[in-house]
Amino acid sequence: MPYENVIYEKKDHIATITLNRPDVLNAQSAGLLADLAAACNEVDADHDVRVAIITGAGRGFCSGGDLKQSNFAEGSGGSVLQNPADHWAAKLLSVRKPLIAAVNGVAAGGGLALTLGCDIRIASERARFSAIFAKIGMSVLDGTGWLLTRAVGLSKALELLLTAEIIDAQEAERIGLVSYVVPHEQLLPRSLELARKIAANPPVALQLTKNVVYDALGKTLIESLPTQWAAQQKNLALARHDIQEGGVAFREKREARFRGLEPPA
DSSP states (O other): OOOSSEEEEEETTEEEEEEOOGGGTTOBOHHHHHHHHHHHHHHHHOTTOOEEEEEESTTOSBOOBOTTSTTGGGSSSSSOOSOGGGSHHHHHHTOSSOEEEEEOSEEETHHHHHHHTSSEEEEETTOEEEOGGGGGTOOOOTTHHHHHHHHHOHHHHHHHHHHOOEEEHHHHHHTTSSSEEEOGGGHHHHHHHHHHHHHTSOHHHHHHHHHHHHHGGGSOHHHHHHHHHHHHHHHHHHHHHHHHHHHHHHHHTSOOOOOOSOOOO
């Protein structure tokens, strides 16, 4: 479906969501966040999509909350937060399919949180990152503290949050905030290359793997093992063909032909 604030494209099992408010560095208006949530729902609902890329139009990835919206400082995308599960950051993290952030420019405040809500982050050499909240008189918002700590560790996260300094793409790679940095013109080609590698794998297994990893974040190894076992049983029930096909293709030294969910009996 068409959106006002994002561009949604799909090809070869890969969806690309482009934030499209380039005149304000893709600042997060209520409309943009609503469109982003709807596009993510579309990704999850479309069985043909196996992985999605989120990027920004123009010079910026996302400059954070649009402070020209009078009540944006409440930190909930323009309205009082009634249910934390409805917050856009929680919605983003709940997407079942793998998400890649292709960070083409500045990612500040809520824009940094948006990158952190994606599973893998690739940065253009022009990318810049900042947890800018303190600099504009605000405490940390949009789940950034929770997400950033898990990405770079407690000490570095607190340093970035308390100084609100801007770091470049190379520093972001050094501290593990992004997986790697590429020349600007190679950002989307490299992101698509990675997406194709992911999409070549069985879609049910991809979703279950992502779920198991995030579920384990707050658990010990012993506590996480039952979730892993349950996920594999679900995989067998929903996509037995893909498991069998993967083994056969490996033995025959050919590309596997995965098809995802089994048709209903």
